[in-house]
Amino acid sequence: MNYSRREFVKQGASGLIVGLTLRNSALQVFAVQESMTRGALPSPRSVPPEELDSWVAISAEGKVTVYTGRVDLGTGVQTSFAQVVADELDVPFEAITMVMGDTALTTDGGKTTASSNSNRGQQPLVRAAAEARRVLLAQAATRLNVPSDRLIVQDGIVSVQGEPSKKISYAEIIGNKRFNTRLKASNPADNRGTALEGTAPLKKGNFKSVGKSIPRVDVPGKVAGTWPYVHNVRIPGMVHGRVIFPSAPGATLMSVDEDSVRRVPGLIQVVRKGNFLGVVAEREEQAIQAARQLRVTWSGGISLPQDKYDWLRHAKRIRTDDTSRGDVVAGIGRAVKIVKATYKTPLQNHGMIGPSCAVADVRGGTATFWSGSQWIQGNRRDLAGMLGLPLDKVRGVWVEASGSYGRLACDDAAPQAALLSQAVGRPVRVQWMRQDEQAWAPMSPPSVIDIQAGLDADGKVAAFVFEGWSPSHSLAESGNSLAWRLVGGNPGYTRLSGGPGGYSYEFENDRTITHYVEELLRAVYMRGPGSYQTCFAIETFMDELATEANADPIEFRLRHLKDPNAIAVIQAVAKKTGWQPRPSFTRSAANRSGIATGRGACYATSGRKGAVIANVEVNMGTGKVRVTKAVIAVTCGRIINPEGMRHQLQGGLIQGMSRSLMEEIKYDQSRVTDSDWRSYPILRFPEIPEIETILIDQPNTDPDGVGETASIPTAAAIGNAIFDATGVRLREIPFTPERVKSGLRR
């Protein structure tokens, strides 16, 4: 173990933090504070995941510190992780503190994305906790001189069954000492510890914390204004930077007129490196003024296609995946009806309420950065590569940002702050302006999907052919930051992701073709990447097929499903809403005020199963759609924190609704033209529907995350409800009043 970490663990565990009143969140706060005063201590290349001490430490007071490279994006995993570890270790929930995402202190952990914290993020913590418990019991057996199968544990106290006076606490056994135990990595190449194995079996029941709606540890600080956000990080000597973005992506910086900012008070330096341009000033408003006032000429830039969906079909292909089941040609041949449709999903912005922000301190051949990154290790590699520093000279400290939903898989602010700090030799804080976040954040890429199917004489799908075109959803991940691109780096990062999310329908014959095409604008996954787009297409299409088969849309889906979880969620929402079977749409004339009502169903899978029924009101005059109610049912394994999960589902639904009803990034020949919340509006309070959530617990299945499961099915549920209300079929997101109106005119 590296010096700084060992010392940190010692300090953390030995109760230096006891004076702080922040209970569970204390150590995270402490870790951040420690990093702010100590900065660039030598950081190990990586904290070894196969060492038990890398995951758990127990203090002399019995406090348990748990380390993970995963981070909390405002979803509450800091709390749910602690619940799971508390139960596995048999200690009270209150005894646990979490340290997250510090490259000097925590294992790699991988990316906090794809709702994966509750499975891949949590798995090694459970393993480590079980292993720690086993080691503690073995030592207790020796100390108490009884066989370990006679021992029981409660609240961190080991006692002998039937002889309650014979006992010893975890703190007495190991307080402030190391376990010195090695875990086994089932995949040695996996340096993130996501595939750890231990000898201790995992608990399957008798949970004390798991399954309870324990209040989140971060909420008290958040309502009081004391919670540490990356936006609040202050380092002694810190100054403020702002970045001047190019006139368009791909533009070349021709000239900078430094005279134009000579009179800006507090200006420290104009920093130029390749096409990267920034200013540093003593005060934040001075940096803003300098960035606005600096006269710059750019030339060139990319040219953007007028019709992005047409462009997708002809864009350069990176890879095509083509898989089939059965024989689609025969299936189509046997069909009595052929149905075809095309679905379009636009570019969308993650819309962090607090724009990108980070602080970096690059001095004397070392770098420390504070970032809200969803992948602090990825950002660290990116930063080290860009600055030309060895990895062990760079420390990344995660501090919570504004909710980022995928956007901070690549924190762009940290590398920018690093370039500025390197130039001025002082710690620099960079925060993006609203227009920067709207126009320059990597975005959810567009997609176009064609589906063709044949219905047989029994009204079943005889063949199903899916063909989609989209840029990868991963190209702007860490390893590919904007700053690195602008200074001329060529990270060559090419991970392809965001293909079809899959479906559980058991079609006899089907074929799925996915074309990953070149980048249009910088892209990174956003809640349900690929799945949101695919589910919209498939689930709208299933509705269209049901209409063609003159069948009830729910009954039609069930015809093609065998997966019991899929059936369970669909039946649960149908029952809850009192769904009356009938084909969609039946011309139910609008009421007197010109409002037509409808209902729509959608089923979604992203590993976890979810189903949504939405009710809408459509104003036949204005085309405006209002979602009045949404009911969602999900299965996602064992539920750790029911209230937390409900909040995730509601949040996912509302965000998905906003994307589906109103969100599309607009651009001109060469650049994004959105600059604020007026040009890129999102859903507001008056439009929030009533939401009901149905959680189907699966106590014997390992837990899984749900943040995406609610976002994915919203688009089709709403679109199908609009069809049910009006007979207008919308095949392009968002469902704007203009699109509804133009459908009504047809």
Added chain:
Amino acid sequence: MKFALRVNGKLQSIDVAPDTPLLYVLRNDLQLDGPKFGCGLGQCGACTVILQGQAIRSCSVRVDAVGRKEITTLEGLGTRGQLHAVQEAFLREQAAQCGYCINGMIMTAKAFLDKNSNPTDEAIRQALAGNLCRCGTHIEILRAVQRAAQKGRPA
């Protein structure tokens, strides 16, 4: 230029350019982290503080326009040990995911409830219509404001 501001019951002197947005003074000079920068354009509400009873957007108010009016930030409302009723209601309803918007929600709700002791659900939605939340915490926030309203209501 030197200014004296009354913030959370204390007189604070600062030396900044007169057109500095109040938000930067609160955050950077007075280290009050409750108010947040969201847009700097008056469009999102993250920076809300209460200026003599009115919820205002501190990103869009120049420091020289404040005068001696009393400014209350989230920190001035209550502390972790002693939360204000509105903060308490947000805690009870667990009305925060990332929590970045929550300062604005609490401050806007507080100023609103001070003038409307018995609001309808619709009125609360309208009062918060200018406050954006991207995590979709709206339902918990609405519940929290209703809870705070009920607590404040004379029985």
